[in-house]
Amino acid sequence: MKSFVLVSLLLILFCRESSGQSNHYWTRNYGSESMLLNGSVIGGVTDLGAVYYNPARLAITDNPAFIISADVYELNSYKIEDAIGNRKDLTQSSFGGAPSLAAGTIDMKETSRSTFAYAILLRYNNNFGFSYRDEFSQNILPNVPEDELFEGELNVTNNLKDHWFGGSWAYKLKENFSIGVSLFGSRAEASKGNMFDMTALDVNNDISKYDYNRAYSFQSYGVLAKLGAAYSTDKMDFGMTLTTPRAHLFGKGNYQYHLYFAAPDESGIADIYANSYQSDLEINLKSPLSIGLGASYHIAENKVIHFSGEYFGKINPYKILEASPHQMQSKSDSTIYFTLMDGRKAIANAGIGVEWFLSQKVSFYGGFSTDFNAAATNSVSFVTQEPTATNLSFDANFYHLAGGVLLTFKGAEFTLGATHTSGKTNFDKPINFPSGNDPSVVDIASDGRMLWDRWQFIVSVSVPFLKDYVDKLEDKLF
Template sequence: MKKIRVSITVLFLVSFCHQICNGQTHHFWSQNYGSQSMLLNGSVIGGVSDLGAVYYNPARLALIKNPAFVISGDVYELNSYNVEDAIGTRADLNQSSFGGAPSLTAGTVKIKSLPNHSFAYAVLLRDDSNFGFNYHDEITTDIIGNIPGDELFEGEVSVINSSKDQWFGGSWSYAIKENFSVGSSVFVSKINSSKGNKYEMRALSNNGSVSMYDYNRNYQLNSYGLIVKFGLAYIMENWDLGMTITTPRFKINGKANYNYQLYFSVPPEADATETYANSYQNDLDLKLKTPLSIGLGASHHLSSKGALHLSAEYFHKVNNFDVFTANPHPMQSNPDSTVNFTLEDGYKSILNIGVGTEWYLSEKVSVYGGVSTDFNASPKNTISFVSQNERASNLSFDANYYHFGAGTVLKFRGAEFTLGATHTSGKSKFSKPVNLPINNGPSDVITDESGQFQWKRWQFIVSVSVPFLRDYMKKIEDKLKGSEGSN
């Protein structure tokens, strides 16, 4: 079958956008929760002191003296993408987006009859991305080899990528001693994800004949799962220690939808087989997995000057598995040709580490800083979804990220204000595709050249938290009693 040659620019942008869309799927330390915990880049498994404890170490809830309710935690993200030497002409491609970031809403609940028990609730976003991409190009070149002369070629690429993972849950903590507690958090994870790509290509030859190529493959995932985190917390004279175990994601229910379209038409003189094929499948069996992880943390208090925080978390390997498999479907124009598709996933084992510091300038002003790793857990030799192969991976971007954060916490009577920023960046190399066959196989012409893809993210944090009213009123009452006693 004769191939249609496609503009290198069009094909590159398909691959480029795919890298962007799936770049964060296999990173587990990309998001942080709680005002102070964000500035410390999550290195708080041992000494978390805000309501980020529901996520980092629920056992700490029973040891936090003044729990607060997060009434606003506004985090804004500026994401930028840069590709060096994008299309072999030393031209760079740049794209950026700005908007809200995943956040946390949490609060604590006290039960008088259970004085050593602490309870909390939380709603957080583990992932909330919506990146769509459209590219249109029109050139005059020799697209169809069997027809003499150049054709007027028009190509359009559309990529869809929308993913949201919401966690709803509660935490419990019990103080066995004044300095030792246990706890657990139970989260229901709701995942909604839509991914796909579409190519629309048309060519007009010198003799007025029209050729068309229309390809579209996409899928939607909808799933509910259960994740449990267990924690231990222990306080020494100058040290806060913590340990957590997070279970894999247990499936509650979930289904996948799969859509496929391939239409190809050329004039008779092109000597190519025309194609008409489509399939629309709903309620396919779906399987999503996450790894077991074990976290350790230690916070060292430097007298009244501040604290040093250290954390590490190991994520266990998950062998490759099939997320879903579409039912084989024949092409309507050629029943002897069957289209198959399976989406696969998997994780390699990784270890992330983080270091954070806090420094007390006064009773009302503290400064924070932190750095952490965020290694990519995707397995090697993944197959890109845009390759049109019968098997594809949910990820193809193999960059490792590094997070940096800094900010200040201002304490006033009845409220705390957090101002700060975090920065993340990562780089990855890739091969630049040249053309795309019109058949349902993979592209077989890849250049030996490679480009470099870089992702950068800035997060800007503006957070307000207040103590619970009863705790605040109790403090005022104690002060009043103290004043009366002195008189």
């Protein structure tokens, strides 16, 4: 049973470590060209990724395309080295679609200095769950002779999504200088939990049972804004942005817990019965203030190099969700607490991207950017059964590489490319199983390492001719 428990708890920690990467701010990019430049486009974004990167650029960009689709397919793979000793590794992989951005502009008069756009984007997305089952014979119960037939099952859920939807307004103050603002509504939802079910049959045909589950979920609705300024010269494009903290408007959370344990009297382990199911809990969700700067330099007529950097402020520790204390029914003097915490440290990211226009129909792109971890130090794992846990704690820095090609045809633009991200972190490797009547005894040893590897394959279609099509249709009708 120790082997099963070790592997099972290790997998729970593995899932906990990979939870959404919401403590990384530059993990996702938006817009066909911007993705291939790894988001280093605050100063010179030319596609509708400007809604996210710098809304001011919308007013001084010629004919920004309407993005009908911007599909991203992700291949995620995880590996835990020396998971259970003796050079044994654990691996997990997944492949699926990850829609990035849908955006468009609103047609205005040619004499208007204002430009309006709208966008829906997926800011964070994680859906990682698995189950694990094993069965074997081993002497696992103290004071009970001979081996027991043991069966263990683990189920883990770990989901996080944050959709942003909103619009942008940009105003051209001069031919080469503009300001803009994007206002986003945010709908974030998360759920995390682990179920641990063990059953043992001893030589006396007595059954021992351990059934544990702790989980939470929440939905949060909020708003935030991004303000931008853009300035252009013949050789240089400059940009500056300020993103406000997320203001939580409303939302509710749920919490569930149960622990049932029963064993023969001769085992010497006390039985446990405890549960609590709570809903409509008050929640809060925050994001930091950030300031971005960028510049794009036209080295030659067919070459552009982009630089961008963004500073993200600190978020002091705060409560996302707090469950009402509840007593164990089998032991009235034992109270169980749970508080979900969050907090971020201040960080800064930077990126560089290069465009090379081979011809009017073919352009090549490449980019590199950092994606430093903003998780607060000394975070507590959700699996440890401690009364206070953190919502995010992937202690790793990511580095993004991207490359691809933009093919321009009459009436449409096609983008093909790929990005690669990798990171590694130490993790807590469980070595013991909770015993006795204490439901929170888990000894751990920090001597393992987890590696995360992600490939994104970009296939997007931009349609810049819609404005011309609408103009022709109006001429025919009127």
